[in-house]
Amino acid sequence: MKCNFQSIFKLIKKMNRNMKNNNGTALKNESQKNERDPFRILITTILSQRTRDENTRQASQKLFSKYHDIKSLSEANAKKVESLIQQSGFYRTKARSIISVSKILVDCYNGEVPRDFNELMALPSVGRKTANCVLVYGFHVPAIPVDIHVHRISNRLGMVNTNNPEDTEFKLRQHVERRFWIELNEEFVKFGQRICKPIKPRCVICDLKKCCIWYKDQRMK
Numbered sequence: 001m002k003c004n005f006q007s008i009f010k011l012i013k014k015m016n017r018n019m020k021n022n023n024g025t026a027l028k029n030e031s032q033k034n035e036r037d038p039f040r041i042l043i044t045t046i047l048s049q050r051t052r053d054e055n056t057r058q059a060s061q062k063l064f065s066k067y068h069d070i071k072s073l074s075e076a077n078a079k080k081v082e083s084l085i086q087q088s089g090f091y092r093t094k095a096r097s098i099i100s101v102s103k104i105l106v107d108c109y110n111g112e113v114p115r116d117f118n119e120l121m122a123l124p125s126v127g128r129k130t131a132n133c134v135l136v137y138g139f140h141v142p143a144i145p146v147d148i149h150v151h152r153i154s155n156r157l158g159m160v161n162t163n164n165p166e167d168t169e170f171k172l173r174q175h176v177e178r179r180f181w182i183e184l185n186e187e188f189v190k191f192g193q194r195i196c197k198p199i200k201p202r203c204v205i206c207d208l209k210k211c212c213i214w215y216k217d218q219r220m221k
């Protein structure tokens with residue numbers, strides 16, 4: 001097989017499809033459930049910071065069952081929000097961020113989420129990954145959200161050689177054709193959760209061994 005991005009990506013998608021549990025990520029589910037509501041994607045991405053997908057899913061379900069829109073969240077009681085999102089961890093900080101983001105959107109953006117990367121980045125608790133997630137999952141605009149999975153897998157496979165997610169994003173933007181950007185995060189995250197795990201990746205069942213620098217390095221040890 002060729003070890004270019006296109007061939008690798010095709011195999012990652014195939015392996016994901018063949019997994020018994022091929023559910024989408026919390027963001028993909030949220031995006032599909034609510035016809036890409038950028039506000040829900042923004043809040044779900046804030047909830048997903050430093051926690052597992054399952055916790056994000058449960059916290060966002062609870063939160064949106066009580067607060068259905070930006071306006072209601074902008075007026076929400078912090079303690080109430082904290083209790084609803086407790087499962088996502090760092091819930092006090094996240095509750096404060098969610099309420100203050102909602103207030104800014106109501107006061108400055110007429111209750112809409114901006115579609116502009118720099119405007120998103122100016123919101124509290126929104127970094128590059130979150131802004132890119134909102135573009136991809138909320139607006140279907142090509143972007144590359146780089147989380148720990150995308151960073152780890154890209155480095156293991158030798159697509160990039162970087163020390164942090166930001167550099168990984170810049171390198172991937174240079175080397176990956178734009179037509180793959182929208183799907184990249186979703187497929188890499190699923191692959192990282194099920195096969196190319198952070199600890200003890202399941203190389204035995206992985207079809208990418210021939211292209212994987214990390215795998216070759218381990219064999220040399």
Ligand code: SF4
Pocket residue numbers: 156157195196197201202203206207208209212213214215
């Ligand atoms: S061979 Fe192992 S380390 Fe390499 S991509 Fe596959 S699962 Fe990940």
